Amino acid sequence: MSTLKNIDRDNLTPQDALDLLVQGNKRFIENKQQDKNLTQMREALIDNQQPFAAVLGCSDSRTAPETIFDQSLGDIFTVRLAGNVACRKAIGSLEYSCKYLGSKIIVVMGHTNCGAVKAACDNFEEGNITEIIKLLNPAVSEETTTLDPERNSKNTEFVANVCFLNVKKQIQNIINQSDILKEMLDKKQIGIIGGVYNFASGQVEFDHQGPTL
Numbered sequence: 147m148s149t150l151k152n153i154d155r156d157n158l159t160p161q162d163a164l165d166l167l168v169q170g171n172k173r174f175i176e177n178k179q180q181d182k183n184l185t186q187m188r189e190a191l192i193d194n195q196q197p198f199a200a201v202l203g204c205s206d207s208r209t210a211p212e213t214i215f216d217q218s219l220g221d222i223f224t225v226r227l228a229g230n231v232a233c234r235k236a237i238g239s240l241e242y243s244c245k246y247l248g249s250k251i252i253v254v255m256g257h258t259n260c261g262a263v264k265a266a267c268d269n270f271e272e273g274n275i276t277e278i279i280k281l282l283n284p285a286v287s288e289e290t291t292t293l294d295p296e297r298n299s300k301n302t303e304f305v306a307n308v309c310f311l312n313v314k315k316q317i318q319n320i321i322n323q324s325d326i327l328k329e330m331l332d333k334k335q336i337g338i339i340g341g342v343y344n345f346a347s348g349q350v351e352f353d354h355q356g357p358t359l
């Protein structure tokens with residue numbers, strides 16, 4: 147049983163880091179997760195961490211990146227907010243992960259049947275939930291293929307379209323609002339990619355047409 151996986155974290159490329167996530171997601175789908183000695187891992191990580199990936203995901207209880215990508219302590223710097231929205235505090239967390247902890251790839255991960263996305267599709271407003279919805283509204287506006295009165299959360303195709311567009315929008319927010327990450331992307335020190343986690347299949351479907359890797 148290994149303690150920390152034998153990964154050359156200093157020399158990983160963004161593509162290498164993505165490959166590790168894809169391989170881990172395959173193990174998760176096949177229910178062939180790696181053995182983990184969490185006590186040994188915890189002890190090995192007392193003084194430092196070098197998570198190879200940063201994930202901006204949804205808070206949904208079914209979407210824990212460490213589980214979906216079959217990773218463990220010290221592997222993924224995880225930022226989770228309902229709707230995987232890239233607010234400035236989330237972007238700041240990603241900056242810290244990439245610049246100071248050495249993460250090589252940022253994954254913005256939406257998921258099927260997302261309550262936050264569905265709420266945005268229905269123009270839901272209540273308390274501070276409204277603050278989340280505001281950040282999802284640009285994706286709703288961008289979806290122009292669905293016409294009224296079909297533009298609501300009961301329309302699964304509309305919801306899926308908005309979910310995918312939201313992932314792309316949040317990536318754009320990150321790039322537009324972070325000089326630190328933009329520079330690291332331009333220098334190919336890190337990559338960024340979107341993905342949607344499918345509850346039914348267990349697969350994270352990555353957007354390989356997306357901005358940059």
Ligand SMILES: [Zn+2]
Nearest residue numbers: 204206260261
């Ligand atoms: Zn969600």
